Amino acid sequence: MEFGNNRQQKALTAINELNILNDLSRYDPILCGTIPLQIDIEDSDLDIIFYVTNFSEFEDKVLKLYSHLSDFKLERKRIRDEDVVKANFNFKGFEFEMFGQNQPTHKQHAYLHMIVQAEVLKRDESMKCKVIELKEKGYKTEPAFCEVLGIDGDPYIGLLEYGEKKGFIN
Known part of the structure; x- marks a missing residue:
């Protein structure tokens, strides 16, 4: 996305300002969704997935790093019989959705x-x-x-x- 369109570059700037990919690198984060593919629309969010084996530890880290951000919400739930942790917040004009589950990110x-x-x-x-x-x-x-x-x-x-x-x- 470094050389992508204007929206992709703004998204990358927001991600880098939050330092998500570095701060949470141990969870193998991958940016997914429509923005990397240039099929986003105005209200498309930034989806970042994580490989989480210890949900409590991940939740604590996410709370510490991002709970101060606008519209922050953190929840643990089950999707398709899998436990997941989901965090949402807004930053720099983007809605972020962080999605963690106990599965390698490249298999999610x-x-x-x-x-x-x-x-x-x-x-x-x-x-x-x-x-x-x-x-x-x-x-x-x-x-x-x-x-x-x-x-x-x-x-x-x-x-x-x-x-x-x-x-x-x-």
């Missing part, structure tokens, strides 16, 4: 979805406009991709299955 769904999406966009640049158009109509990213690709069913699972079938992920 958010990362795998981004890999599949990047491969789809690389192979067919016209998809970009179609996905953005659907997102502006209220679609989330994965359902927008599935709509454009003609994938039925659960879009979060369907996109992964599509990526596996096409050899984008294994």
